[in-house]
Amino acid sequence: MKKMKWFLVVCMLVVFMVGCSGKAAQSDQVIVYSNADEEAIAEMKKALDTNGLKGQYIIQAIGTSELGGKMIAEGNKMEADVVTMASYFIDTAQQKHDLFVPIEAKQETLIEKPAYANPILGNMGAIFVNTELLKSKNLPMPTSIKDLTKPMYKNLVAIPNIMDSSTGWLLVQAILGAYGEKEGQQVLKDLITNVGPHLESSGSGPIKKVLTGEVAVGFGLRAQAVKAKAEGKPIQYIDPTEGNYALTESVAVVRKGGEKEKKAEKVANVITEHARAGLLTLYPVALYKGETVDATHEAKYAKQWDAPLTVELLEQHQQFFKNAQ
Secondary structure, three states: HHHHHHHHHHHHHHHHHHHHHHHHHHHHEEEEOOOOOHHHHHHHHHHHOOOOOOHHHHHHEEEEEHHHHHHHHHHHOOOOEEEEHHHHHHHHHHHHHHOOOOOOOOOOOOOOOOOOOOEEEEEEEEEEEHHHHHHHOOOOOOOOHHHHOHHHHHEEEEEEEEOOOHHHHHHHHHHHHHHHHHHHHHHHHHHHHHHOOOEEOOOOOOHHHHHHOOEEEEEEEEHHHHHHHOOOOOOEEEEEOOOEEEEEEEEEOOOOHHHHHHHHHHHHHHHHHHOOHHHHOOOOOOOOOOOOOOOHHEEEEEEEOOOOOOHHHHHHHHHHHHHHH
């Protein structure tokens, strides 16, 4: 009986020591929270693993709204040492908490960037159509978002919902930028009427519905439509005359101090410098001087919102969208 008790004691000690060593090992790893999709995270992992950081980090995928909420609510008390996130959320969290440390960027950016974040990818909005369905229904090729408010497109248009998807913000920026609040409200109201049941919670929802022929026209990420056309799908992309607005995602290092912060900076620098080439192929929007993209990825009406993008501005534009519903 005594031997059995000693055996149990020894087992408990072994479990305790293994558990503690596991926690210790994990505490040495840099925790990265990211709102990026699977393909983008794969590029980050490849860059980190091939530049001496394999096994020294953990990347946890978190949705944009959830991660933004954690950043705003928890500040530097959150577990993450590094975040890759929509730039407007990073800027808002920095204003609220002074959350991030200065981070070096060896390349010069095409647009002004803050000292605490490096852009790593860009998304741009556009219209796209299913050419076969458009032809079968004898519909004209649209050239603007306003064209999609015409009665002939009723229930044949899919757009992302700004309440769920940042891609929907690209649509709202284009409408507000071109038409202002008063006329823009009517344009958006008429567009939502034509969308009917095809208001999508995902930014990829519209392209999926256009590809399957459930709708003839969609608004979403330009790069997805360019890729679908290149793959031989019956897709054509159109740069709306209202403008191709863009959103960036950036990497930032959480202010925690000590050796962990230095290691986190190394992780962020590797993502900036070595993952960028792969990310540019997935999201072909030039962000740094010297970067080039294929002519098919150069939007005809590339524009930027005339004020800094923040969570507060997003909330104002979400209310504008709600008022049009």
